[in-house]
Amino acid sequence: MRIGAMQKFSMIDYPGKLAAILFTQGCNFRCPYCHNPELVDSALFAKPLEELDVLAFLNKRVGQLDGVVITGGEPTLHEDLPLLIKKIRSLGFLIKLDTNGSNPAMLRRLFAENLIDYCAMDIKAPAAKYQKITRSKVSIVAIKESIELIKEANIEYEFRSTLVDEMLSAEEVLEMGSLIGKAKRYFLQRFVSTKTLDASFRKAQPISDDTLKSLKAHFNTLLTECSLR
Ligand code: SF4
Numbered sequence: 001m002r003i004g005a006m007q008k009f010s011m012i013d014y015p016g017k018l019a020a021i022l023f024t025q026g027c028n029f030r031c032p033y034c035h036n037p038e039l040v041d042s043a044l045f046a047k048p049l050e051e052l053d054v055l056a057f058l059n060k061r062v063g064q065l066d067g068v069v070i071t072g073g074e075p076t077l078h079e080d081l082p083l084l085i086k087k088i089r090s091l092g093f094l095i096k097l098d099t100n101g102s103n104p105a106m107l108r109r110l111f112a113e114n115l116i117d118y119c120a121m122d123i124k125a126p127a128a129k130y131q132k133i134t135r136s137k138v139s140i141v142a143i144k145e146s147i148e149l150i151k152e153a154n155i156e157y158e159f160r161s162t163l164v165d166e167m168l169s170a171e172e173v174l175e176m177g178s179l180i181g182k183a184k185r186y187f188l189q190r191f192v193s194t195k196t197l198d199a200s201f202r203k204a205q206p207i208s209d210d211t212l213k214s215l216k217a218h219f220n221t222l223l224t225e226c227s228l229r
Helices: 051-060 081-089 104-112 127-134 140-152 170-180 209-219
Strands: 003-010 019-024 067-071 094-099 118-122 156-163 185-190 225-228
Touching: 003 051, 019 051, 051 081, 067 081, 081 094, 081 104, 104 140, 118 140, 127 140, 127 170, 140 156, 140 170, 156 170, 170 185, 170 209, 185 209, 209 225
Parallel strands: 019 067, 067 094, 094 118, 118 156, 156 185, 185 225
Antiparallel strands: 003 019
16 A cells, blocks of 8 residues: 555544545546646655554544545555555544545445445546546546445445636536436535646636536535535
């Protein structure tokens, strides 16, 4: 397991919980607006943390933190993810997994073993634009399978989309909503310009607030909850 970094405390990454965050190295997507290039581009990888050190830290936080968020990069690329989660769960922590949804086989395994309490999946684009936006050979069949697995897993979950103005029109965001169907929670996230995987996106703009608000209003007629971030 390649854990590139750990954030020891967060009040915002696991809804309603105090959590630590583990960032895994490696991703099979190349979203140009990605704000974690050091977890995606192997040339930028830091020396991975020792798993024993991570577990020792978490052991000291038993009773102080509710859960652990495992994010990336793309955590499901790591075959030993279930093993790491079992070790963390044995300390009594809840687990939130962030995923790009490209590995439904791993999700199926994790859900079957009851290893996930909350799953957050990115919806990157409408089906026809998924490869273009992620700059990767993603299987839309796999993406749709992951969406259905998450909805049926009887766990807390959310879908979420980061919206960059020059990449997606409002009509395309509506198409993205149709991918998740009658899901419980969908978050529309404003793109925030910081460091990006593709340097030319550092000056990219989020979709306008007016458009976001009208998309939110539309999705709230279809879903249990649609909110802005
Ligand atoms: S934003 Fe895209 S490239 Fe970056 S970690 Fe997520 S899926 Fe990978």
